[in-house]
Amino acid sequence: MSFKIAIIGAGSVGFTKKLFTDILCVPEFKDIEFALTDVSEHNLQMIKAILDRIVEANRLPTRVTATTDRRKALEGARYVISCVRVGGLEAYADDIRIPLKYGIDQCVGDTICAGGILYGQRNIPVILDFCKDIREVAETNVKFLNYANPMAMNTWAAIEYGKVDTVGLCHGVQHGAEQIAEVLGAKSVKELDYVCSGINHQTWFIDLRLNGRPIGKDELVAAFEAHPVYSRQEKLRIDVLKRFGVYSTESNGHLSEYLPWYRKRPDEITRWIDMSDWIHGETGGYLRYSTETRNWFETEYPQFLEAASKPIDREKRSNEHASHILEALETNRVYRGHFNVRNNGVITNLPQDAIIESPGFVDRFGINMAAGITLPEACAATCIASINVQRMSVHAAISGDIDLLKLAVLHDPLVGAVSTPEEVWQMVDEMVVAQAAWLPQYAHAVPAARERLSTSQVKTREWAGAARRSVRSIEELRAEKAALKQAG
Template sequence: MTRIVITGAGNVDLTRKILSDLFSAPELAGALRVALHDVDPGRLATAEALARRLDTESGAHARIEAAAARPALLDGADFVICQFDVGGYDALLRDLEIPRRYGLRQTLGDTIGVGGVFRALRTIPEMLALAADMARRCPDAWLLTYTDPMAALCWAVRAGSPLRNVAGLCHAVRDTHALLADLVGRELAEIDFRTAGVTHQAFVLRFESGGRSLYPDLDPLIAGDDDVRSEIYRRFGHYPTESSEHAAEYVPWFLPHESEVRRLGLPVDEALRRGARKLDAYERLRGALASGEPLLAQWKHFEMASEVIHSMVTGTPREVYLTLPNEGLIDNLPPAACVEVPARVDGAGVRPVPIGALPVQLAALNRTYLNVVELTVTAALEQRRSAVYQAVMLDPATSAALPPAAIEALCDELIAAHGALLPPGLRGGRR
């Protein structure tokens, strides 16, 4: 049987999608063992009730267990799906409200920027603990992580643990391909895409049909668009994979300027609204469980973790975009980084597709992003507060808005506010 562990299973919307996919696959009936973990007892109980309901509705005959203690659940695991959120909504609130007092605007605050840096600093210790447990108990298992900031977390796992099989999963590439196909009025199957870069800042390098570029078809359709994605595309020549509210945080040209925020309609503090909607969705799902409402989801596409697991278990070949170690994949990005590329997934495993060199302007944008990522990982692994300051000072949007002394004061205040969620060495003063 295939053993799947979901840690952070209390993120029940994603748990529902993944298990609906796997339980609905007839070739996996009777062949799955699912172990659920969450640090919140209430959410863990909800996730377990959900899993058992989905198993009943699908007739999958899966073996399901749940526990608050994670290590023993990992014994014999083939796949570990990570979707946790260290600190939850309260930590997110601090990441947005404290910088706002310094005059710093953020939209989602989960990738780079000061919010992304501190989300990484909270999460890297937990990721390393999970990776260490896996290295002892299921060293050949795949860690499939949805947790942001993905580029930093995957880099930290590779640099700070013996675990080798780690892949990040993000919907942005798949969603962008669907968006572009829709914009030019074509079916996805008609279009030849090739996309690569870094999670939340990849670029569509090839957008063709019958050997002809579709970019000339796209240009008049978005000529009047005032949004960050279109601005970056027009200036850098390739369409970016991340939404405008995300993409605005990775560059210095938009959020620091009130006129640009208004012109582009950027949703400052959007993460708080999304967080509130997630809390509401959780309560709605609990109500659906209590009322006996059917919960097995029927989706047009498999969830990404489901695709990877299904392909590796059944041998069904797929191309999936994953964040993987840059071992000869993108020539002009740092070898230690983790990059987002297509990968062929089947019964033989995961085989990423080498991209070669990115266009120089795209590599330059990615390297700016990865400077922040590398220093954030350094800060967490070496527990060095000076590297926290340096990561945030090198962040494009933050450095465009604040001088160095204010950045250091902001970091000090966030370190004090997050307290025990951060690596202990960061809490002891300047170093």
């Protein structure tokens, strides 16, 4: 087989390498072309050197090109994969820093909440530019695979306004299933059969079977509470399981910021999180992790390049959906996964226009969703609160309506649990002014926002958050890795 895959945001080096090696685990795909594009020429050259080394080491005819000219990369592409972070870590730091001044403590801030909503405002104009180029120069029946957060907002914009055949992809479901299989004592996650449905990062395991035997709430709660690690790391998640009756896919830290109950007061935050790793609820945890990862990669690049000389091990193909979807579409080998698509009746008690994450099957006829799923009422209620925020956020990003943007932030569950309307109005003004370089649709609103900030009487505070850690130096990271290697 010979076709072209374009990867936008290919400068996300580690993730691009994973997608690349996964796809090349499919024997029929050895003769395809990967076209890499990114705004960073430096990152592009690093990832191209790594991928070229993989091709050479495995004696493959695979072609790899790299260009900052996105349109050129998209020409003739059958598949387009996006893993962009618009604004980079500079804008992301403001997504965390500014809301903290108003008492809003986020662990990740890339899906909803104040940070995720502004992240969507930066992404959506760029997503629509991608879609315009895709419509004009890619293959006629091109499929757009979006990995970039905020997943639901980006996918919503690409489908409704970009008019491109789009599916959103995430790995939260797979990770949650691995946890459940472990606590239940399964030898492999393959022993677990499950239906997981909802919206991205708020997906629920509504049907669980271990080797065909149904698993109920009480058994699952007992299994998690007995686990020596998860009982400590997933306290909030276990509490939601007890109250809702079903387990959420999302990590302790992620889930905590989509709900109005657990991060509303500093003392409550420290009660529910665990500091053994950023993903369990640390203030700005993903920002710290991302910063350390970038610094580590820049410093240790020669080692990453050397590691690329090893043969591809097909047994280590990851559970990221992209390679499996492409394999199913091109070879007709059926793949079952969980995909982000427009609802259109798939989940009976969520809005039709929402982007849902739910089970589907892929073959040469496309992605076919399992329809007629009904969520437990509490799960649906929680999802609908986020969907309403996502809808307003998408419409604000399209229209450049700063008042609608403020209303979207006001209706966010965690923001509403912490902040007053006056605080929200000022916070959004501050974030729009700080991120104006990445928000062209709000250029007309920036001068007035800046003027309001100069005369505002709303008080803020400089606050690091309830559980903030400093970014570790390369030396500290090296020492930690050496200690872990020695211990294990």
